[in-house]
Amino acid sequence: MPTVTETRSLGVPVELGEIDHELKKLWRESEGAATRASLMNLAVYSEESGSLQANTQLMAKITEDHACRAILIEADCKTESDRVEAWISAHCHVSRADSKQVCSEQISFLLSGGCTKQLPSIVLSHLDSDLPFYLWWQEEFRDPMDPQIWAWVDRVIYDSQPWNDFPAQMRLLESMHKEANHRVVLCDLNWTRLDNVRFALAQFFDHPASHHRLAKIDRVRIDFAPNFRSTALLFAGWLGAQLGWCLEKPESSNELRFSNPSGRNVDIQLRERNGQPIHEVELRAGDIEFHVTHADCGDLLEISRGEQRIPQLMPAAKSDSVSLMSEELMRGGPHHVYLHAVSCVRGLL
Secondary structure, eight states, X not given: OOOBOTTOOOOEEEOGGGHHHHHHHHHHTTTTSEEEOOSOEEEEEEOSTTHHHHHHHHHHHHTTTOOOEEEEEEEETTOSSOEEEEEEEEEEEEOSSSSOEEEEEEEEEEEESSXXXXXXXXXXXXXXXXXXXXXXXXXXXXXXXXXXXXXXXXXXXXXOTTOSOHHHHHHHHHHHHHHTTTOSEEEEHHHHTTHHHHHHHHGGGOSGGGGGGGGGEEEEEEEEOTTOHHXXXXXXXXXXXXXXXXXXXXXXXXXXXXXXXXXXXXXXXXXXXSSSSEEEEEEEETTEEEEEEEOTTSSEEEEEESSSOOOXXXXXXXXXXXXXXXHHHTOOSOOHHHHHHHHHTGGGO
């Protein structure tokens, strides 16, 4: 049967031209004890040494809920001579419906030398039929963006949180997006981190009787963890874009001012503190304050309104790579709200 990566190794080394043959051989040896499953092609690109092993551990968990053909690439761009090494393996999990194992293929590549030139041919020649192609790019993007590979990508997944130059990175992505006729969906894991906090705050205003309070919002405080200022700015951008606010000249790096459609000022304070990426949000609308904060007791959010602060509990999203990727892989359609949020605070990111 296929190699069950209990030790999470890269699997069996193979010659580049023998990958398809060896994969077929792997499944013939399963003798019906396991079923190959794949809903997508998921390629992961990294230039960090040892990333093949690290990403293999991630894939072992991600494939529990998202069957795919995983194509892992570790690129060593510092080596002068061109070289490609490859391995095949399978991540197998017991099906919830019966005792049969459901397996996802993994093909791993170690590229040396002119890695960016080798990347399109390596990836595109090993995609699984006509399944959607998701590319998880774990590095910063470089100019030029190779059109050969981006023409095939359906969703590009990245994390803007560690970017040193957000505007430059977004310009590269938007250029690629335009070249691909806006077909590629941009998926930012830094945005995914905000999902549950955004839902928790938005639910205060679900009922039509609460809609009038949106125009009364005049103060917001966003507490964020060290190194997650861009996450807080995306949250502020989401509020501004959804409510039609216009960004004015910031009072300081952590004091933002917007004006709402009626000309009323809305002040947003960004406050760094230890805790979750977005640890707490406090919003004042007239004489009522709304609070969303991470509970001390686990993966929960405490939500409350008014001075009494009798909290209700809602689920809080996890911020590890597996959880963020699982959330993203369950989605479909374009991320228009994300793009509007970025546009709203682009000058601050």
